[in-house]
Amino acid sequence: MKISEKEQRKIRVVLLDDHPLVMEGLRNRLEKEPDIEVPRTFGDPRELLAGIEDCRPDVLIMDIFMPHMSGFELGRALKERYGHSLKIILLSGYTYDEFYNKAYELGVHAYLSKQSTYAQIINAIRQSMLGHALVSEKMLAKAVDPLTPAELEVLKQVAEEKTNKEIALLFSISQRTVEYHLNAINQKLGVKSRIGAVVKGYETGLLGSLPLTEDDQR
Structure with missing residues (x-):
């Protein structure tokens, strides 16, 4: 079956979070967008490292604190492997200055609060694909x-x-x-x-x- 041009342009987003309900809720919402698809979700950073080659995502959305490996450690490993070809968006309940600084030094495209709306997350995905890093009001100030x-x-x-x-x-x-x-x-x-x-x-x-x-x- 021939893949349409529209389907070829879909943004491939992979999710990593050790809270299944949160992850599935986000996955279900993202897949309602005509230009976004979620080929796979992961609950463990080690599983993602082993399986990321199979799904080749454009964007990775992940929590910071997870079992076995922090989001910062994983992000550093992925950036060394994929560089700017993989856009990383961090979701966290923590808004410490040191976390913001560490995230943007690492090269993430957005650091969002877990209180962010779906609209804000979707906007971050699309903006990241344009090469834009979204800086929080706190960082902007x-x-x-x-x-x-x-x-x-x-x-x-x-x-x-x-x-x-x-x-x-x-x-x-x-x-x-x-x-x-x-x-x-x-x-x-x-x-x-x-x-x-x-x-x-x-x-x-x-x-x-x-x-x-x-x-x-x-």
Whole structure:
């Protein structure tokens, strides 16, 4: 049977977690996405090391603390073997600075809280395939100046697709002032466009969680 072009483009995601219920819930949700497939799940890092060649994933989503080997140890071994061809997303209930630093030094594409929504995880998968590393709001605050309250309000209006003129009328300021705010926002977030600022705003949590899809609300 000939494989369609659409099926060939699917992102192959492998899951590693020693909590079966959590893993199966995520697997079931990911497989509802037309561009994602989950060829296999693992409950033990040693099993993954032995079986990863058979499934050749694009993305690995895993917990940090597991039996026999930590996610950091496993990630280092996999990065040495596969380099950037394997995207790694860490899910953890811990938000210590040292964990963030260690993860991004290792070369992971995202370090997400286990409280993340399915929409945020799916976004991280797709962004990782574009080569983007998602940096948390906590890490961003250490890397750049935080947005002022006025800049954050402007960013929220941009996310709602308001024009510069509409934003100026809403806050009783000039369009030139809106432009100044947007330039400052782009510089602080390290982006070059309105769309880039909104994407970074959601990635870092400045704009809250990504809007939920109908499937996420079920």
